Amino acid sequence: MQAFFNGRYVKKDEEVIRLEDRGLTFADGLFEVLRTASGRPLFFQEHLERMIESSIELGIDFPYAIEEVRAFAEKLIEKNGLDEGELYIELTRGCDINREHRFPPKGTPPTFFMLAIPLRKIDPNNWKEGAKVVTYEDMRHKLCIHKTLNLLPNILAKNHAYAHRGYEALMFRRSPLGKYITEGGSSSYFCVSNGRLLTPEIDNILPGITRSKIINIAKEKGYKIEERRILLDEVLVADEVFLVSTVSKLMPIRQIDNRVFRAPGETTLVLMKLYEEVFQKEINS
Numbered sequence: 001m002q003a004f005f006n007g008r009y010v011k012k013d014e015e016v017i018r019l020e021d022r023g024l025t026f027a028d029g030l031f032e033v034l035r036t037a038s039g040r041p042l043f044f045q046e047h048l049e050r051m052i053e054s055s056i057e058l059g060i061d062f063p064y065a066i067e068e069v070r071a072f073a074e075k076l077i078e079k080n081g082l083d084e085g086e087l088y089i090e091l092t093r094g095c096d097i098n099r100e101h102r103f104p105p106k107g108t109p110p111t112f113f114m115l116a117i118p119l120r121k122i123d124p125n126n127w128k129e130g131a132k133v134v135t136y137e138d139m140r141h142k143l144c145i146h147k148t149l150n151l152l153p154n155i156l157a158k159n160h161a162y163a164h165r166g167y168e169a170l171m172f173r174r175s176p177l178g179k180y181i182t183e184g185g186s187s188s189y190f191c192v193s194n195g196r197l198l199t200p201e202i203d204n205i206l207p208g209i210t211r212s213k214i215i216n217i218a219k220e221k222g223y224k225i226e227e228r229r230i231l232l233d234e235v236l237v238a239d240e241v242f243l244v245s246t247v248s249k250l251m252p253i254r255q256i257d258n259r260v261f262r263a264p265g266e267t268t269l270v271l272m273k274l275y276e277e278v279f280q281k282e283i284n285s
C-alpha cells in the first residue's frame, strides 16, 4: 500500500512524518474524507473547495492547485488498486522543532498527505432497519465549521455510542430552551416532521457535502426545508430521522436513546433513492 506524502508516493509503512509535525503536536491542521469509485475520488471539487476555504481562513498554506491534487489522488488510487474506498487527505501547518505555539515562520512548508483506503465496514442492516444512535454532549470548540484534526470530542462521543451498542452519537449543546442536537460524531442529520424536512443551520457545525446535496435534492423534489436549531425534544417526536455523510450516504435511524422510530421512513426511502441516483451519476460522469 502506498500513500501520497508531500509530493511523492511512499510506502505506507515508511516513516515519513516528522515527530515535530504540528499535526501531531497540536492537531494544527485539517482533513477531508472522500469516497472513491471506478478509480476516481467523488465530489472532488466540493471537498477540495471546503478544505481550501478553511486553509485560507486558518492561515495554513495549501500547497497545490485543485487539479494537481486530483491527478495525485487518481494516481494514488490506481497505485493501490482501490475501487470502492475512501480517500483521506490531511493538511497540517508543517513542522516546528521547538513546538512553539506561535505560527511558524512564513515559508515553512505545510505537510500534505493522502491515503487511499478501503471503505469502512458498516453493518448493512443499519440501512435496512435503521441504526441506533446515542446522545452525547457536544464538547467541541467554536471552529466546527472547519474539518479540523481536533477530533477528541467526536471520538469520545462515538465511543460512548459504541459502548451502548449504538452506530453513531448524536451530539447536543445546551440552550435556555433545552438541549439541541448539532450533528453526529462524523455525520450530519435530518428530521422529517409533519411533511417538512428539518436540519440544523450551519451554526458551528460542519457544512457537510452530503447535507447540502440532500437539501438540493429535497428542494427539487418540492419538500419544505427548514434550516434552524432543532431541540432534542423535537427530534424525539419527529416522524423520521436520518444521518447523512460521505461514508454512510443516508442512514435511517431506528432508535435514539430509548425512543424507537419506524425505520426507514417513507421520506427517508425516497431521499435514499434520489441520493443514490446522484451518486451513480457522479461515478458515471
Ligand code: PDD
Residues within 6 Å of the ligand: 033, 154, 183, 184, 185, 186, 187, 188, 206, 207, 208, 209, 210, 211, 244, 245, 246, 247
Ligand atoms: N465525517 N459532521 C461531522 C462532524 C463529520 O465529521 C462529517 C464527515 C460530517 C458529514 O460531512 P460530509 O457529508 O461532508 O462527509 C458531518 C467524515 C466522513 C469522517 O470523519 O470520516
